[in-house]
Amino acid sequence: MQQPSYAEGPKAMGVRYFGSKVHRLEDPRLLTGKGRYVDDIHPPHCLQAAFVRSMHAHALIKGIDTAAAQALPGIAAIYTMADFAGLARGPLPQILPAPILKQSHTYHPLAQDEVCHAGEAIAIVLAETRAQAEDAAALVVVDYEPLPAVADCRAAIGPDAVKVHQDAPDNVVAVMRGTFGDAAAVFATAPHVFAERIEMHRGGCHSMECRGVIASSDALSGQMTLYTSSQSPYLVRRFLAAYLGREESELRVIAPDVGGGFGPKAAFYAEEAALMLAALKIGRPVKWIEDRREHFVATTQQRDQYWDVEVAAAADGRLLAVRGSCLHDNGAYVPYGLVLPATTLGSFPGPYALQALDLTLNAVYTNMVPNTPVRGAGRPNACFVLERLADRVARELKLPPEEVRRRSFVRREQMPYVTGMKARDGSPVQYDSGDFHATLDLALEKIDAAGFPARQAKARAEGRYLGLGIASCVEDTGLAPFEGATVRVLPTGRVQVETGAASQGQGHATVLAQICADMLGVPLEHVSVEQADTGKFPLGIGTIASRVAVTAGSSVHLASVQVRDKALRVAADMLEAAEADLEIVDGSVKVKGVPGPAVPLGAIANKLNGMPGIPTHKGMDPGLSATAYFDAKQLTFANGANVCEVEVDIETGAVRILRYVVAHDCGRLINPRLVDGQIIGGVVHGIGNALFERMVYDESGQPLTTNYGEYLLPIATEMPRIEIHHLETPATNNPLGIKGAGEGGTIPAAAAVIAAVENALAPFDARIAKHPLAPEEILGLVERA
Incomplete structure (x- = not known):
């Protein structure tokens, strides 16, 4: 099917809220201390968790002695991976498999035989208080056999390189290419060719709120619940259920208020699996809140890339082609597929009309924290390469930097x-x-x-x-494929929007409410938005790649159009008027330009909610609601x-x-x-x-x-x-x-x-x-x- 053209923008969109600098609906609650982050949630009888983390970048685990730690007051349990054998075993699933992924090393919930970076979790301690758990974790004795480590991706390649994983043939994660045109021919005839060596060093995300997880399981219903500070609660549900061998319907994942994500909170983490396994094992809720030191050694990071590139330029400075190679540090595991290196390559040629491109990216393992997308996700890397090359051409040809860009x-x-x-x-x-x-x-x-x-x-x-x-x-x-939305008018006349899209402070509730309020002709404050709860909305993807405004916003728009049309059809009968003569103003349907009776949207919703013995309005679906999934094909x-x-x-x-x-x-x-x-x-x-x-x-x-x-x-x-x-x-x-x-x-x-x-x-x-x-x-x- 051909993708529809939306070149003229929405036809029925009002202008009361869309495009306006309205204040965020979220702020009164957040600014008055009524936010609900993971650490604000306190299930009854909840235990506090702390992790025993590796002090070595690379070592074999020969034994774990928990006796001294177990003797401390308040300690409920100390688990290693062996203790979870009856619930699940093996490494976590690869959430984004790809044919070119040569070696897919993922975490175990707790390291079992080998640790591959400093800070990798080995055991989980459960106690009545966090202080007790931390004190006990410090007393757990791990018998390590240290192994050589690779701490520089440039040392990770070659036949004599130390292996990051002892049983691996080498340290190659994947070799990727980005090409178009005939780069060799362009370079052979270009008036100017310049070479650059470019380096971008590793960094983290450092959101205001660190990661946090609460896991619980209801023994009577079998329902498992996970609260997690995540950008992708539906992804967590999918892969945690798969790892546990359960149906997704048995697991509810909720991302409450999230204090920043910046990319790393989109991954599925070992700690999320370990918390759920611990809760299932002990039969009580378990909470873990990452501290800042853990954030440095356990939350994924980004970059460490080394580029050797050449640019071909015309006599007037116009950029013609780029070729070269990149060495990309992937860290010790691949918890999030090849998204970061793939997005790096996929961000070329930037704003430039290049004739050709030929880039090779070698992703390699190192004994460091894994690298996954952080805000920009490889795009800043590609931009830095292209802009440094443009400035190099300008310098060599004595041109204003802006002229090189304009011509290219x-x-x-x-x-x-x-x-x-x-x-x-x-x-x-x-x-x-x-x-x-x-x-x-x-x-x-x-x-x-x-x-x-x-x-x-x-x-x-x-x-x-x-x-x-x-x-x-x-x-x-x-980014495809979708984020869906349900728009529902309640009998009170208020409007409820439900979506799977998670928010980490962007103001999603405000912008989605603006879209809905304009289409339904209701005051903005009458629209509430519920997000990121797999128990309330069936499907979602994740808040990544600047995608939610387009995907969820378009879905809210489409669902609101359906609700509006439905309301007008019902009101036309109630007012004995033609649909084309009706409008919705301040939450009521009325005849345009005619003073007189109006039908509140709440009354229409109440009518469509049904009464015993009274048929549904002309065969119309029950409820003044609609669900839409905008299909983002491009x-x-x-x-x-x-x-x-x-x-x-x-x-x-x-x-x-x-x-x-x-x-x-x-x-x-x-x-x-x-x-x-x-x-x-x-x-x-x-x-x-x-x-x-x-x-x-x-x-x-x-x-x-x-x-x-x-x-x-x-x-x-x-x-x-x-x-x-x-x-x-x-x-x-x-x-x-x-x-x-x-x-x-x-x-x-x-x-x-x-x-x-x-x-x-x-x-x-x-x-x-x-x-x-x-x-x-x-x-x-x-x-x-």
């Missing part, structure tokens, strides 16, 4: 533009709409790029070093340009961001205030990647940055005012004309900041092709000059 961009008249790459299902990647030139020009105008050379010259005369950096990006959003692409101005102190290596301007196009804006919040948060995340966040391990695989005195996060004093300007190019492949915005701030941020620092240090002939960039590295660049 996909043009608006080329839309829809087939890039040459393939989506996850093998279909061609196609940019549906956008004007990359206009986005960049808007950002440059707002930061007064034309006046920057004078500002820079004046500063240099004063002994100060200013730099301007730019970066452009595209962001694939609205990605829709947002785009953005970031421009920042920095000052570099050559005496200390400090970088101060003076101004930061974002121009962004995510289609029609449902709520500009919430979009701005997403972009600002994303930019801050990207600035942290550029200048602060560095997850360091020693040669034996021991983490050296396990607190916020060592692992630096950007704080308010380092952040500039982030100026945001919007273009609105409607998407053509969903009924609302919207595109996602969750990661667009992060994707180009590191590239823009590093470009600005390099530009500031131009008098010292600085060349920077890595991040994060530490002050001592800046001083080294100055001293070498």
